[in-house]
Amino acid sequence: MSDEPLLEVENLRTTFDTDQGELIAVDGIDFSIEQGETVCIVGESGSGKTVATESITRIVPIPPGEVDGSVRFKGQGLQSIDDEALRDIRGDQIAHIFQNPQEAMNHVYTIGWQIVEGLKIHQDVTDEEARAKAVELLDRVGIANASARFNDYPHEFSGGQKQRAMIAMALATDPDLLIADEPTTALDVTVQAQILDLLNELQDEFGMSILLVTHDLGVVAQIADRVIVMYSGKVMERGDVYQIFEEPAHPYTQALMKCLPEFGGNAGGIQGTLPDPTDPPDGCRFAPRCEHAASDCTVGDQPAEIEIEPGHLASCIYYQQGYDSSVVQNDDLGTNANERTEAADD
Ligand SMILES: Nc1ncnc2c1ncn2[C@@H]1O[C@H](COP(=O)(O)OP(=O)(O)OP(=O)(O)O)[C@@H](O)[C@H]1O
Numbered sequence: 133m134s135d136e137p138l139l140e141v142e143n144l145r146t147t148f149d150t151d152q153g154e155l156i157a158v159d160g161i162d163f164s165i166e167q168g169e170t171v172c173i174v175g176e177s178g179s180g181k182t183v184a185t186e187s188i189t190r191i192v193p194i195p196p197g198e199v200d201g202s203v204r205f206k207g208q209g210l211q212s213i214d215d216e217a218l219r220d221i222r223g224d225q226i227a228h229i230f231q232n233p234q235e236a237m238n239h240v241y242t243i244g245w246q247i248v249e250g251l252k253i254h255q256d257v258t259d260e261e262a263r264a265k266a267v268e269l270l271d272r273v274g275i276a277n278a279s280a281r282f283n284d285y286p287h288e289f290s291g292g293q294k295q296r297a298m299i300a301m302a303l304a305t306d307p308d309l310l311i312a313d314e315p316t317t318a319l320d321v322t323v324q325a326q327i328l329d330l331l332n333e334l335q336d337e338f339g340m341s342i343l344l345v346t347h348d349l350g351v352v353a354q355i356a357d358r359v360i361v362m363y364s365g366k367v368m369e370r371g372d373v374y375q376i377f378e379e380p381a382h383p384y385t386q387a388l389m390k391c392l393p394e395f396g397g398n399a400g401g402i403q404g405t406l407p408d409p410t411d412p413p414d415g416c417r418f419a420p421r422c423e424h425a426a427s428d429c430t431v432g433d434q435p436a437e438i439e440i441e442p443g444h445l446a447s448c449i450y451y452q453q454g455y456d457s458s459v460v461q462n463d464d465l466g467t468n469a470n471e472r473t474e475a476a477d478d
Pocket residue numbers: 148150155156157175176177178179180181182183184193196347409
């Protein structure tokens with residue numbers, strides 16, 4: 133095995149041509165995912181999480197979208213390969229699951245048929261083998277009585293069962309990377325926890341990497357190895373799950389944490405709104421909402437990411453030399469955040 137990451141994204145920039153002008157959805161972000169790792173992208177609605185992940189295999193609509201930057205998957209540059217080769221990778225090595233399985237499924241075909249079709253397109257199997265494998269997968273994702281449920285239509289499955297079936301479809305081709313965009317948002321809390329447990333188990337078993345998009349820090353705590361905090365198309369902070377929960381460094385991450393119920397936060401979220409993506413402000417994108425913002429925060433470009441500890445980086449000038457980082461370091465988050473990461477450790 134090489135020590136190259138499974139996925140390496142550099143300077144990814146995705147814009148849309150809109151009536152209001154060029155909309156910058158993702159503004160030059162870098163990240164990588166190692167083999168077997170779970171990386172979560174977290175951030176408020178509209179921060180560019182979905183567009184970032186959908187730019188990897190160019191499932192964003194082009195036009196009006198335009199994707200720039202470098203995406204390397206197993207060492208192969210995806211930005212330069214043709215659509216057919218990309219479709220092959222998408223169906224085979226990089227699988228997507230979405231928030232709403234209802235939309236991703238075909239209503240007129242049975243669940244089993246849809247898994248079988250996926251298998252047959254990408255693998256050289258007979259009908260019998262494909263059927264047996266589909267039943268096995270349905271069973272594996274926790275669909276009781278799988279061989280009978282094989283013949284059910286999507287509307288005969290509950291929301292949680294549909295999401296399980298989507299996961300079975302995604303696993304059918306034994307992908308190296310599973311991209312899951314808000315996979316549990318439409319589900320109630322108990323089912324959500326079960327699906328995340330299932331993803332964790334399947335990852336151990338199948339060895340795939342997971343890139344999971346969510347706005348929910350509870351989901352992050354339950355599943356992430358590493359976390360990327362996005363805001364307004366930029367990466368604000370990144371680190372392993374312990375660093376992010378125990379020592380959130382960027383005021384934006386801290387503000388997200390403070391919205392959690394254990395800090396007495398309300399579901400209303402952070403005060404204020406995201407900047408206009410067709411006209412982002414100078415300086416740090418979060419400065420207009422940041423309680424610590426100084427005049428230096430509103431000039432130039434988004435600050436470069438500064439390494440605070442190995443693997444833990446924040447894009448905030450207070451961590452640059454000559455600034456006092458104690459201004460943004462936040463003691464009142466410490467103890468409760470520890471409880472959360474202990475839960476994440478289980
Ligand atoms: N097809 C499109 N055309 C124009 N603008 C788009 C398109 N798709 C996304 N955008 C814009 O790109 C920005 C980022 O959207 P994106 O869906 O990535 O956010 P997100 O972080 O996934 O939010 P959410 O948590 O609500 O899913 C938003 O301003 C959105 O309006």
